[in-house]
Amino acid sequence: MNDEIQHILSGKSQVKHGDFIQTVISFLRRSEATSNLVKEDKYFKEKETKSLIEFIEQNKFWVENINLENYISQGAEQKVYLKDDKSVLKLNDSIYYTSWIDYLNNLLLNNYFFSDTAYELLGFYKSENVLYAVVEQPFVKATEKTDLELVKQFMLSNGFENSRNNDYINRNYGIILEDLHDENVLTQNGFLFFIDTVFYII
Incomplete structure (x- = not known):
């Protein structure tokens, strides 16, 4: 880790x-x-x-x-x-x-x-x-629907690979991050805000 x-x-x-x-x-x-x-x-x-x-x-x-x-x-x-x-x-x-x-x-x-x-x-x-x-x-108020492909790109750029559905893993850190769907990641004025995260340590 x-x-x-x-x-x-x-x-x-x-x-x-x-x-x-x-x-x-x-x-x-x-x-x-x-x-x-x-x-x-x-x-x-x-x-x-x-x-x-x-x-x-x-x-x-x-x-x-x-x-x-x-x-x-x-x-x-x-x-x-x-x-x-x-x-x-x-x-x-x-x-x-x-x-x-x-x-x-x-x-x-x-x-x-x-x-x-x-x-x-x-x-x-x-x-x-x-x-x-x-x-x-x-409190984050969404201004537009979250594009989950942009979430995936953001996570990849930060070392997290998509493991399945809306779940991600960073093997270098030994961390899993789950449930990054469009109710847990909001978009406000073009920026992503992660409001409900579920981290697990491997």
């Missing part, structure tokens, strides 16, 4: 809005080190979530002031709310990931590759016994 990316994921280097994300990852890694469960164990994420909630409680990392009336949309993994005319709040339950660390690494990778749509982790929110990360992201 690229040294700079490795340093960001390990907390040795900084990325936009990365401090709080790296703090939470650092806690989870310490907690993981004392556990006898491995990530493949079906109870791993359940135990990880329990530890994370205790950490949130101790440090008062709950976000309470979400205006649920400003709901915009939702997908399988997150709910989106308009904060103001410049940003949105996203509540993500990390369902696409086998661990919260993997989800938080996704945020760091997004902020490294796509700093113009960087996520800022504000804290966490709990509803109906489901834990959500609360992130703020710049």
Whole structure:
């Protein structure tokens, strides 16, 4: 893996809005080190979530002031709310990931590759016994439909090859980036904005 990316994921280097994300990852890694469960164990994420909630409680990392009336949309993994005319709040339950660390690494990778749509982790929110990360992201209004061929060209120029459909892989970095369809990559005045990224480390 690229040294700079490795340093960001390990907390040795900084990325936009990365401090709080790296703090939470650092806690989870310490907690993981004392556990006898491995990530493949079906109870791993359940135990990880329990530890994370205790950490949130101790440090008062709950976000309470979400205006649920400003709901915009939702997908399988997150709910989106308009904060103001410049940003949105996203509540993500990390369902696409086998661990919260993997989800938080996704945020760091997004902020490294796509700093113009960087996520800022504000804290966490709990509803109906489901834990959500609360992130703020710049609001992007599309002005035209995204040409997926241009997305492919952009990704190729940055070392990512198309693996299948709208999924890409960078073998040098050891990273997979999935679901780059025209709802996750918006076009505003001719520029591509990656608003919903799903990064995985190989």
